[in-house]
Amino acid sequence: MDLNALLHAFTPSLTSVAMLLAFFTYLAIAGSILPGRIVPGVTLSDSTRLHYRCNGLLLLILLVSLLGIGGWMDLVSPTAIADRGLELLSTTLIFSLFVTLLLYMAGCRSRSQSSSFKPHFTGNLIHDWWFGIQLNPQFMGIDLKFYFVRAGMMGWLLINLSVLAKCIQETDLSRSMILYQIFCVLYILDYFFYEEYMTSTWDIIAERLGFMLVFGDLVWIPFTFSIQGWWLLKNEVELTTAAVIANCLVFLIGYLVFRGANKQKHDFKKNPKALIWGRPPKVVGGKLLASGYWGIARHSNYLGDLLLALSFSLPCGISSPVPYFYPIYLFILLIWRERRDEARCAQKYKKIWAEYTKLVPWRILPYVY
Ligand code: NDP
DSSP states (O other): OHHHHHHHSSSSOEEEEEEHHHHHHHHHHHHHHHOOOOEEEEEEETTTTOOEEEOOHHHHHHHHHHHHHHHHHTTTTHHHHHOOOHHHHHHHHHHHHHHHHHHHHHHHHHOOOSSSTTTOOOOOOOHHHHOOOSSEEEETEEEEEHHHHHHHHHHHHHHHHHHHHEEEEEEEEOOOHHHHHHHHHHHHHHHTGGGGGGGGGGHHHHHOOHHHHHHIIIHHHHHHTTTTHHHHOOOOOOOOHHHHHHHHHHHHHHHHHHHHHHHHHHHHOOOOOOOOTOOOOOTTTTEEOGGGHHHHOOHHHHHHHHHHHHHHHGGGSSOOGGGGGGHHHHHHHHHHHHHHHHHHHHHHHHHHHHHHHHOOOOOSSSTOO
């Protein structure tokens, strides 16, 4: 592709703007009116709690069904997203820049002292715009942090499905494409099935909403996590049956560790006496879970996620590093994140945390790290 063609591919068109706006509007309206469990978030430092309507799974199923019907009736093209991948990428990037500038200005004007809306300034414009000013900014009653992460995860699935449609239209459906698509569908459906677990994750409870998070949710997740699918559109891979089985095992083990660890922590936070693997939990200082996956390593959930990420790339074989972008990025991110979380927990739990780290010395991978 020459430079002119590349520039053209990246230039946002009215169609891509309309597609993005339609998607965001659907999420805002359907997210506010469709039924869903109302889940209280963690208690904030001013003793208030946000409440989240966890109807993401219903929203996603309805959206995919509507698009499916639209495709069947020739009203929308199933390959519309895959045909405009780069255009949609730049449109979403511009949207993220625009939204975070608005968030910065709204944050600067806030006089609220509540935990959610209190402005946090360092005086460094770039820093404040990047990390955000407010913890839980809202727009028309919608919690934007929860909304954006939902948009990113759904966007990832929509891109994948469109790439799948393009693959069916233009080439033969390979084992690799089928495996990649199945793993991602299961992961994303599982994410929305357990959407309420998101309400206690680090992003939601600790990060302010700035460019880092908005870009991560809207651009990074959907457009880079789908690289394997785009790559498989252009490259052929012959997978042996043994490779397929091994790949499924990596996915399964990753899933069990990832979901199991996150579920144990979530259940423990709700009921500190909840049984872990059929036994009463071992608890440090009345606050930290030290049994189950949390007794093996202090972030086993990260290990599970890394195995899952690897399983999404293995269908592409080992001829190129490009499809391994996601696991490599996730590895770097989670190592960094674990360090930041460790510092936060050490500060929050003080002696209890020190006791926990003595009891459970491994950070992510037992006997290695
Ligand atoms: P965690 O869900 O691991 O949450 C960390 C928090 O849990 C700590 O700050 C602390 O919060 C609490 N905690 C830590 N240890 C214990 C313990 N032993 N007992 C009780 N509470 C404890 O972290 P994340 O939010 O970072 O990750 C959530 C999931 O999201 C992970 O599975 C991760 O892999 C995934 N993720 C995926 C990404 C991707 O790009 N695919 C990016 C980032 C995360 P508190 O103060 O509430 O006690």
